[in-house]
Amino acid sequence: MAISRSRRRDRLTPVSTAAVSLPPFQRFLDAHRAEVWRFLVASVGPSEADDCFQETFIAALRAYPRLPADSNLRAWVLTIAHHKAVDAHRARRRRPLPSEAVEGSPDAGHATARSNPGPPHAAAPAELPDGELWGAVRELPPRQRAAVLLRYLGDLSHAEAAAAIGCSEEAARRSLHEALKRLREVWRP
């Protein structure tokens, strides 16, 4: 009796995690803000990246204390960023065309691209040399876009990218392959 009780207590004693504890959130933010920012600019464009960035890290902050200390923090925060980007793309498709997008105003290019409800093949804004590539990335079908960004910008493994997207690893690989094929048709270095 006494023995079985002490055994049970042993089993209930958590595996020693005293050495591993979550870093202060600020340090987590310092470590990952640049890659999350790049990921979001690539995914939703510079004008919407800010909102997605705030949403991503506020959500991360709220969930942070419940996270196991040995979690892969980078994959975790990129998964949240991926979800926020998906939300932004969905919201953009639902948004009606603005009645007066002022031609030639500094934001006109973004405004048009952002609110274009049509098929995803409209011309991308190309203010900068690489704007064309990222315009093309933004217009990929959602899963292909996510596969490219999580793999190359997020530097996640195929398995981690698949987990973030919520598909099989095989499907993530296939999406990545399709995406590269499509990008090579439009992109010239």
Add this chain to the structure above:
Amino acid sequence: MTSDLRDLERALRRGPTQGAGDDRRAASELAQRAVREGAADIAYAMIDSPLGALLLAGTRRGLVKLAYTPQGPDPVLQALARRVSPRLIEAPGSLDEPRRQLEQYFSGERHEFELALDRRLMSPFARRVLSVTAAIPYGSASTYLDVARRAGSPRGYRAAGNALGANPIPIVIPCHRVLHRTGGLGGYGGGLERKRWLLELERGE
């Protein structure tokens, strides 16, 4: 063909140049928002002082920590993350009031702090010791024995010394005003140099 692919992969890894570097601004906006919306449990700031860099940390209840940072802020932040909450963010604007009062204190204009304090990092005994300590007037001093007696444990002057040494909010709770009965300086969490400096400041030297 394959070199094409490699160039493409390289460009994808490099990421967009648009908005490069804006992540710093976005992160500091995030910190303000996190405090405003109550998503962060601790806001902190680093400030310069005549005694070196200080870390100030506040919760919704008030100032919870003031630390000298001879080894940089990280050991302090890690301890706060472990003992209070890992939802800890650098939001200097949230600590403007304690910063202002400290600046006034260091320039000799302020003799008493008017700040809400969060005492959660003090044991019940330390709370008694430190509240006795908080009542020692500016420019005067008490002894470990006297503080222990007033805190209700006349024989616990060693324990009182430990509680003073672990004071989570030095300067504001003036543990530097507690000395040895013989007139010696005693100890100080921030080092005796700083204790001496504070006592001289308060004597108007």
